Amino acid sequence: MNELLRLTAADLADRLASAEVSAREVTQAHLDQIEATDDVVQAFLCTDPERALASASAIDDRRAAGETLGRLAGVPVAVKDIFTYSGLPTTCGSRILEGWLPPYNATITQRLLDADLVILGKTNLDEFAMGSSTENSGYQVTHNPWDVDRIPGGSGGGSAAALAAFQAPLAIGTDTGGSIRQPASVTGTVGVKPTYGGTSRYGVVAMASSLDTPGPCARTVLDAALLHEVIGGWDPRDSTSINAPLPDLVGAARRADVSGLRVGVVREFSGEGYAPGVLQRFHEALSVLESLGAEIVEVSCPHFTYALSAYYLIMPSEVSSNLARFDAMRYGLRVGDDGVRSVEEVMNLTRGAGFGDEVKRRIIIGTYALSSGYYDAYYGSAQKVRTLITRDFEAAFAEVDVLVSPTTPTTAFRIGERADDPLAMYMADLCTIPSNLAGNCAISIPCGVSPQDNLPVGFQVMAPPLADDRLYLVGAALERELSARWGGGILLDQLADSAAGAHLNVARKGR
């Protein structure tokens, strides 16, 4: 059974298509792995075994009947608990939504179902996707399978940890400031933030509407491309979604050719605050790309240094408005409704009990930033910085095909290490935030483990809006070359088959 867990989604799909294995077997194997490991990892907020197995069986039956199924038919997937999926609670990792059963499916949830994927359950996240460690969940702390004392990144730590723990071959996340890429970086997995508008936000509980971008999470670049093609593309229910065909992502991942490609290294993403082991692996990866025929040049994006400041005004401003609806009136938690207290009192008690500190911090900052008399100084100025960052990207992409940087300045930090230091926590998203502000696309792929702590390092590739195929082209080329050097993928080779991964029980080398 373990062998099934080690397979990529692409391989699983092939074996399912040739009826070598059944969707039910594959689903059961992953449910068993969740059962066996999630006490420690705590990636899932809830699983849906009955529906998952029933849908797997139905897919098997339809395949047996000769029906044409989706390319990933029968492959299990884990979904971040911020997408609505009727029949399961959607909590967003917040107590304030405890007990809410959404009556409708997010567009992406529906596309997964329509493409015959099997949804295993909902994964943990920082409350309303606010955080970089998944410690801010109102329910549980997710642990990094590489070292269970460390964070799996955030906000999508649940989805990333589920992949690294071989609990699911595919997962869905959302990336507002790095919530797909930073967890991918610190768990040795692949995470893609598509072009803003390239994936539908309908049914994704909003944190910051102008930044939130759903995207695929996987263990390989090709798997991410396959999943991206299932979930991506125009959705008439999301006004900000782009009515343009997706580029050939899977084709790019298979081609994996960077010869002649101009790769720009962002000068500003280096130096103080960057762990030496991270920079070492990053520069080795650059050499690999160069050896594959890419041209490496240094590029300056001077306004990127203001990205974090602008982000922490725009994002909380939108948060303060988006989260207003959690007022105890219509759904979710209600505290202190004793028939005597007023609407306002019940609302205050509910929000006091239901929202965590980070959420409250952002609501307060955002409310302040949008206030009359402060708007121009804060929200208005931040929007101007946002424009300057977009122009930096445009200027850079006039010179190079892609930009690259470390995904995050350090490897996974210890649980609790930055919990009381929000600014240190925010630094984790230093390199990822500019792409959210500009709306372009970016990917994080593993580029080895840091020699300092044997923890994974992520390599970020950024491409212009709607050029998501370039992410897969570069990512797959790098992945292929590095895997060849290591003798296998980072997760199999350096986690599953190592002592660190013993708790995962998926090692091939007998122990």
Next chain:
Amino acid sequence: MSEPVLDYDQALLAYEPVMGLEVHVELNTASKMFCGCVNAFGGDPNTHTCPVCLGLPGSLPVVNGKAIESAIRIGLALNCQIATWCRFARKNYFYPDMTKDFQISQYDEPIAFDGYAEVEVDGELFRIEIERAHMEEDAGKSLHVGGVTGRIGGADYSLLDYNRAGTPLIEIVTKPILGAGAKAPQVAKAYVAFLRDLVLSLGVSDARMEQGSLRCDANVSLMPIGATVFGLRTETKNVNSLRSIERALEYEIRRQAALLAGGGTVFQETRHWHEDGAYTTPGRSKSDAEDYRYFPEPDLVPVAPSREWVEELRATLPELPTVRRDRLRREWGFTVLELQDVVNAGALDLIEATVAAGAGAQPARKWWLTELARRANEAGVELAELAITPRQVAGVQALVEAGTLNDKLARQVIDGVLAGEGDPADVVAGRGLAVVSDAGALAAAVDRAIDANPEVAAKVRDGKLAAAGALIGVVMKEMRGQADAARVRALVLEKLG
């Protein structure tokens, strides 16, 4: 409840009223502003709802293109500029009937701006400058149960109906209206009546004030005659009829004048109009006005109507109500007052169609404003809802003019049409209602009447022509009304002449 007020004329001797009118028009698009739910008045509570208009977590708005079209047409009809690029904005505040705890509206980038309208009061033309017309969504409805006032404070509990949530609204805001003096309340009323007729003629709204599909918030302040600085204003809400607008403004002017004349100051606040007692009471204070924290709605893309589209829409504008009315008044030879009655009765279209079907304007007006208005009133329906068409009314009038029907018979024919007995000719045939035109039968009846009433006949012969009426009555009675009274009279006089 009523506060001290100054005599109206006295108030206007000392103070100049400055008004600002905000009119909300609910559009009659098939679906709501940001979702596919049906946009209809009423319905069982919470049946016209979906995740979007309920503001459920994760749902997203999508703009109704038809609503934008209607907004642009209203803007054009109000002589506004149409934005080349504009955005929606979030207006953040809490109210239980708002599903997202913000309203999607427009802030500093309205779809239409800088227009004007002209209204006439007592033959005097007033130009109202339009500041802006912007798009937004309506909220749901709260029903506060228990308590004394029917308002949220003191209620035992509240019921929420989100059927109206997300209904497309256009808010039309005037610039300050000055110089109307004592006529200010009438100008306000005329302006709202103008807007009502305008949106009706554009076909973009049902404009039923009693159902709230056209609502007016009336701002007014007073400044001493000759002053240039505006006074502190109040905003009166809950003004649900044209008459109330005039009365509410009159009341506010008198109330504020009393305050100012007594050395007091006006408190800047929202006030509620009470139709029954004809007074206003304070509502929310504007001094602790909420900070709405407007910012561009990130869930929606900007609206950028092309100039070609705007010009196409301009070409679809119907003849504007004032222009059309003036034309019809001249064509029909009506007085201003006659036409006003027609408009107020909602009979303009009906009369126009009746005239088009061949009737004269005056007979058409007579039928619709007297006989048919009475029946509509009795039935509690609008004139247009009566089961008789302008063509049928024209048909009745044609029969009258042909001498087939007299007025009394014509009314019976109308009864028949309304009862579903077919066209006027069918009713005449079916009920045997035509006047007796057989000269012999009529002459014989006249002879019989003269023979039976020799004393009356003698009076007529002696020149007392008024006495002929008695003989005519006898004849008409014998003919069961089915005779042309004028013809009977002529016969009587001929025989006794």
